[in-house]
Amino acid sequence: MRIAAVLAVIIAAGTTIVVAVRHDKSVASVPTASSVPPPVTLPSKPATYLGVYASEVPESYAGVAAFTTATGVKPNLVAFYSGWQEGFPASFAAKTARNGAVPLVQIQPTGVALAKIVAGRYDTYLSSYAEAVRAYGHPVIMSFGHEMNGSWYHWGYRHTPARTFVAAWRHVVTVFRSEGADNVTWLWTVNIIDDTGKGPIPDPAPWWPGSSYVNWVGIDGYYFKSSWKFAPLFGPTIGAVRSFTTDPILIAETAAPPTSAQPAKVAELFAGVRDYKLLGFVWFDTIGSKNWRLNSRAAVALRKGSRSYKNPVL
Numbered sequence: 001m002r003i004a005a006v007l008a009v010i011i012a013a014g015t016t017i018v019v020a021v022r023h024d025k026s027v028a029s030v031p032t033a034s035s036v037p038p039p040v041t042l043p044s045k046p047a048t049y050l051g052v053y054a055s056e057v058p059e060s061y062a063g064v065a066a067f068t069t070a071t072g073v074k075p076n077l078v079a080f081y082s083g084w085q086e087g088f089p090a091s092f093a094a095k096t097a098r099n100g101a102v103p104l105v106q107i108q109p110t111g112v113a114l115a116k117i118v119a120g121r122y123d124t125y126l127s128s129y130a131e132a133v134r135a136y137g138h139p140v141i142m143s144f145g146h147e148m149n150g151s152w153y154h155w156g157y158r159h160t161p162a163r164t165f166v167a168a169w170r171h172v173v174t175v176f177r178s179e180g181a182d183n184v185t186w187l188w189t190v191n192i193i194d195d196t197g198k199g200p201i202p203d204p205a206p207w208w209p210g211s212s213y214v215n216w217v218g219i220d221g222y223y224f225k226s227s228w229k230f231a232p233l234f235g236p237t238i239g240a241v242r243s244f245t246t247d248p249i250l251i252a253e254t255a256a257p258p259t260s261a262q263p264a265k266v267a268e269l270f271a272g273v274r275d276y277k278l279l280g281f282v283w284f285d286t287i288g289s290k291n292w293r294l295n296s297r298a299a300v301a302l303r304k305g306s307r308s309y310k311n312p313v314l
Contacts (some may be wrong), residue, residue, distance in 0.1 A: 041139045042102065042185050044216070044248045047273050047309045049280030050302075051077025051104060053253070055093030055287075056098070058092035061099070067285050071299040073306050079104040080281050084112050085125055088132035097138045104141040104252070104282065106189065107172075108153075112220070114145070114160050114168040123175055130179035139183055144172050146189035147220055147250070149204040162206035169209040189252045192237045204241045211245050216279065218252030222292070226261035230272035238276055251281035255292035262294065263301040270305035278307075 050073060054063030057080040068074050072294045078101045082088075093103045105128075109117065116122065133140050148156040148165050155165060169188070176184055190204035208214075219241070221233050238249060251273070256265035269281050283302070294302060 004109055005089060008147060013016035041183060044142070044279065046109065046248075046277040047270075047280060049077050049250060049282075050306055050309070051075050051280065051282035053079040053081055053282060053284050053286060054280055055285075057269075059094050059104075060090065063286070064096075064099075064101075067294075070296075071294065072303045074100060075245055076101045077104050077254040077280075077282055078102070079106065081108055082107055083107045086108050088129050088136070090136050092135055093138070093140065102139050102141055104187070105143065106146050107142065107144045109145055109155050109168070111154075114164045118164065118167045118171050120171070126175040127179055130176040130181040133176070133184060134179055134181040137183060141185045141187050141216070142176075143187040143189045143218060143252070144169055146218070147191040148207045149193075149296075150191040150201050152198055158203065165207050167207045170213050173209075173213045185215045186213065187216045187218045187250065187252065188214045189220060190237065190241075190249075192219060192234060204237070205240065210242055211247060214245070215248055217241050217245065217247050217249045219249060220253035221251070222254055222284070222290075223256035223265050224290075226256070226259055228263075230268045230275075234276070236274060238278075248279050250274070250279040253284050254281050254296075255284040257290050258293055258295040258298065262298040266294070266298050266301040267305055270308055274308070 010296075052064060052067050052075040054067050056063045057078065064075065064078055078096045078099075080089075080092075080103065082105050083121055084107070088105075096103045112122070117126075133142070143156045145153070145165060145168065147153060148160075150160065151157045154160065155168075188209065190199050190207070193203055194201040214296070219234060219237050221237070223233065234251065241247075241249060254269065256262045272278070273280055283294070285294060286292060
């Protein structure tokens with residue numbers, strides 16, 4: 001069955017897949033009963049999701065539509081980034097759902113001290129956002145303060161203590177739950193472990209808030225060099241994550257430059273998802289630190305790879 005159809009059935013029928021709370025290793029303290037995860041309404045089988053982040057989202061769906069036209073693939077996840085104090089774009093989310101996809105929201109606490117979030121200074125904003133998500137009524141994947149084990153964001157490594165991040169994450173999740181936003185799948189998103197770039201990117205374990213506050217784990221990593229391979233790029237981080245949780249893993253951001261090697265990297269992503277039994281991946285189809293857009297040959301590789309999924313997204 002196509003994943004779009006699966007999601008449509010879930011949305012229409014209100015089907016619930018209940019995920020039991022595990023007693024896994026955690027650097028965080030034992031959560032209270034009120035922090036038990038809400039029912040999760042999204043399938044969590046490996047090789048299920050092919051997502052995209054495209055230009056102009058969430059202001060416009062045009063970039064996502066252009067991605068579909070170029071690749072012949074209709075993504076079932078559409079990612080976007082939400083600045084602090086920005087509201088939930090319900091109309092964009094509704095269009096995403098009509099196209100058989102789930103919105104993946106990366107809330108970025110830009111310009112905000114995480115200690116103030118912990119202290120409840122922004123509860124009015126968080127409650128309003130949670131109410132809007134609850135009113136939307138369809139599945140939403142949400143993350144907060146992504147790539148916190150990197151040093152490039154103020155909420156991350158060397159800028160904000162890991163324990164403060166953990167407290168802020170738990171507070172955000174608790175506010176959403178108190179507002180009844182039980183249609184949220186919480187995605188804790190880290191950067192790949194790396195010591196070859198501008199500075200070390202450490203094991204994300206100190207930032208782990210505990211499985212009672214997380215449904216899925218996201219990992220961000222890019223093929224900055226054509227010689228890089230999936231296993232050395234993502235394998236160490238997957239191994240580190242597996243040391244403290246068995247939560248499903250999604251490659252939440254990835255891409256390779258549009259060179260002659262790009263089609264091979266796309267094929268490698270599909271193989272890596274299968275080999276490591278991951279949920280899938282989200283392609284960053286825009287210009288960021290580099291041009292990450294798919295070239296025509298890579299678009300063909302994406303279409304071919306999507307057909308290998310257990311739940312095809314074509």
